[in-house]
Amino acid sequence: MPAFAWSTADRPTNEAAAIAEQERLRPLVRPYGPAPSPDPGVASGSGATPDDRLIAGVDVAYDEERDLVVAAAVVLDLDTLAVVEQTTAVDRVAFPYIPGLLAFRELPAVLGALGRLARTPGTVVCDGYGLAHPRRLGLASHLGVLTGLRTIGVAKTPFTFDHHEPDAPRGSWSPLTDPATGEEVGRAVRTRAGVKPVFVSVGHRIGLTEAVDTTLALARRYRLPETTRHADSLCRRTLAGLQRGTPTN
């Protein structure tokens, strides 16, 4: 997909600037829209036009010692869940881990990996939150606003939000609420019977129900979406290769 560099010069350097940037982008999020449809019709060649039959997963791995972040983007066919393409990108860790400001730490590298893809996926699944965020701009929403793509956030822990255990059957869910406002910011979704739920929230250009449906379609055999599993595996293997002096690819 078209490269979208987040120039070092434009990245917030401190916490206050980062929060101000989130406040600025926050109103640009569109928390509604359809789920990607598997067979819309014509394939969008191999260019800049987003292809709704393609869904990507992104994730990162760190080497704190050397201040490195390795991001991976893996594109799957929404119908078969087969891997269509995958890329990686290495960047310097330029922001500390601060709950609520994860995007500034991970997105630069993620954008680098996405920019190396030949095709443009219609949807991107992130490892983390979207609207379920103190300022309603978690990394999934932030990535959506920056790229204009439909995004979904699938996190592994409830962060600072409240929820009740969903019923045991796969597909069951319960609302994830913001203790401060009481509003539903996401849903705890049971992707596997009796297994700890995942926390789904809207990223950009999709509704909550649609985001949950998409997540369930991607997580049939395992708790986490196939997109996330592939991206996680790839960035970890790539980081291990770097630490060993093995060429990347």
Place this chain on the structure above:
DNA sequence: GCGACAG
């Protein structure tokens, strides 16, 4: 001030 806190 203290504790909690996506990855």
Place this chain on the structure above:
DNA sequence: ATCTTGTCGC
């Protein structure tokens, strides 16, 4: 995220 051993179960 990452650090870490063995262990229970499909």
